[in-house]
Amino acid sequence: MYSNVEEKVRSKYHIKDEEVIRAYDRKKIAPESAACLNPYREWIGAQIRGDFYGYVNPGNPLEAAKMAYRDGAVSHIKNGIYGEMYVAALISLTAVSKDMLWNCSEALKQIPPKSRIAEDINIILNKYREKASYESVIQYIHQKYNQKDFFDWCYVNPNAMIVTAGILWFSDQFGEAIIQTVLAGFDTDCNGRF
Numbered sequence: 001m002y003s004n005v006e007e008k009v010r011s012k013y014h015i016k017d018e019e020v021i022r023a024y025d026r027k028k029i030a031p032e033s034a035a036c037l038n039p040y041r042e043w044i045g046a047q048i049r050g051d052f053y054g055y056v057n058p059g060n061p062l063e064a065a066k067m068a069y070r071d072g073a074v075s076h077i078k079n080g081i082y083g084e085m086y087v088a089a090l091i092s093l094t095a096v097s098k099d100m101l102w103n104c105s106e107a108l109k110q111i112p113p114k115s116r117i118a119e120d121i122n123i124i125l126n127k128y129r130e131k132a133s134y135e136s137v138i139q140y141i142h143q144k145y146n147q148k149d150f151f152d153w154c155y156v157n158p159n160a161m162i163v164t165a166g167i168l169w170f171s172d173q174f175g176e177a178i179i180q181t182v183l184a185g186f187d188t189d190c191n192g193r194f
Contacts, residue, residue, distance in 0.1 A: 061110055124168070128168045
């Protein structure tokens with residue numbers, strides 16, 4: 001059972017992150033709500049909310065990323081926020097361009113270039129430019145991150161890497177992109193929705 005405050009926050013903001021709701025109950029607001037006793041602060045939770053901001057800002061990745069940042073700061077920090085910003089910008093760009101390499105590269109401009117997530121996504125972009133196989137890229141991600149680890153399976157970085165790989169290698173095969181992204185592992189239900 002939730003407290004009255006938790007129930008109000010849930011219904012108004014549609015937030016499911018238990019730790020953020022408890023932080024709110026302790027009178028913590030963003031950005032403190034994201035960092036206060038929140039072990040999920042760099043997981044994929046914010047990234048899965050980012051698509052909306054891309055859809056409502058077609059062709060405007062900067063505005064999509066700004067909206068995603070404000071949303072993400074409630075429940076996440078650093079890479080957790082940047083994952084949401086990247087996805088929002090990426091979806092915004094797909095409304096105006098079908099060149100997925102360009103879209104991914106431009107979306108990356110909306111997040112800090114020296115962040116861990118930008119570095120990880122750039123690795124995927126470089127492997128695509130080098131014409132590496134999709135299978136070798138997924139194997140690389142699994143070598144770098146362990147999906148059986150409590151933290152890694154839902155950590156935003158390997159999941160953003162998988163989404164980026166699926167978009168690039170299967171850009172003209174929508175159904176296959178979803179299938180391969182889900183089969184790649186980690187947080188499969190979240191990755192498949194992008």
